Amino acid sequence: MMESSPINFRRAIIWIGRLILGPIFIYAGYSKAFLPNTHFWPWFFLKFSVATNIANFAFQVDAFQMLPPWGVQFVAHALPFTEIFLGVMLLIGWRLRIWAPILTIIMIGFTFVVLRAYLLHMNINCGCFATPEPIGLKKILEDTAMSILAILMTWFVFIEARQPHPWSAAQEVPSA
């Protein structure tokens, strides 16, 4: 006998979170490392240099004025690949209890950083993707919504891990 239905609210949220946040993280990381400037498509895509793109992304990280130069360089070099990695992990669903909390912490961090820049009236771009996006209420709402989704997804991943999997073999009831 199956203990629970294959589809319930928690599993639906986990799937929605994985299918929305995974591709967004992959594209965010990819665009930082490979598409520094989509305005000039396709000329610069053909001549891209990842190292230069990341050095260019460091300007965006530095614009938030939260880190020393070595911290800026560390984040600029690590973040794009971390985002790609976490996005891939989320999509394939391997060890979600490890990667989902990390992604959630990063997502909450993004929201905090963007909100701080907005409250301090910093006239800077988000740096979220390759295309420059000014920080405004829309961006804060987007990040908040994604953070909430990430939190719910992580929470439900841990709850679901305690439940028997709906596709696992049914436990046979010993006959009397």
Next chain:
Amino acid sequence: MNRAIIAIAAVVLLASSYFLTRGTHSISADRSVSAAGDATPANPVNSPASSAATSTNSASNSSASAAPQPPATPEPAGNAAPATAPPLPTPQVGAGIPDLDPKEAIGSKTAPIVMEVFSDYQCPACKVLYTSTNRLLMDNYVSTGKVYLIHRDFPLPMHAHSRVAAQYSRAAAQIGKLEPVADALFQNQEKWEQNGDVDGTVAAVLSSAEMTKVRALVQSGTLDAAIEKDKALGQTYRVNQTPTTVFHSKGQTFPYAGVMSWEILKQFLDQLLSK
């Protein structure tokens, strides 16, 4: 288990593409650096002051290409390179910049990096960029022939006096006094933006003879066309805020909107130079 292998393979692929790209560029870097090094003695580096002085003599706008096309020009093949080696990138990128007025630029035209700064004299962020970063840039990269720095006027409609300031700056550039006038306008921004006394601010750093020429140029009304040209060029780069800096190096263009700190800019320029 299969999913884990796929994930690890994907990450390894991405990481290797990063390091391979890096390695490729560092190999060609040695060539481009040596090429630039060879070219530097043949093309004496202009200091900001000497550049301004020499530009006084040239009166015509020597724009190299009429069409304002921000995308990079293809790199010409190196004539001395062996058949198997990749062509040497040309160190001279100034020729590919549209509407280039040498009077509005500082440094050596043969510099491997060209920076176009779209700026508004009344914008506080432009002042920060100029005073905290671009002064150091001029001392360390422009005066050594590594960067050709072009000033582009982009007066925003929200600033009441920025167009007048741009006119005075352009007029000063015509007589070879761009740098002292830009210094004065940025350093005294808070003063003249209150009372609109751009004329007095500029007059404080120019002689009376120079000021007469500047006033005549401003009153002639011919400078607006050049300012509009800069603004139109900015629109092709999709400039929507000031300051916006557009970097050109070896066929690549990287625009960045906002203030850059000196440390990060230095690392970015070094990265471009090492390619």
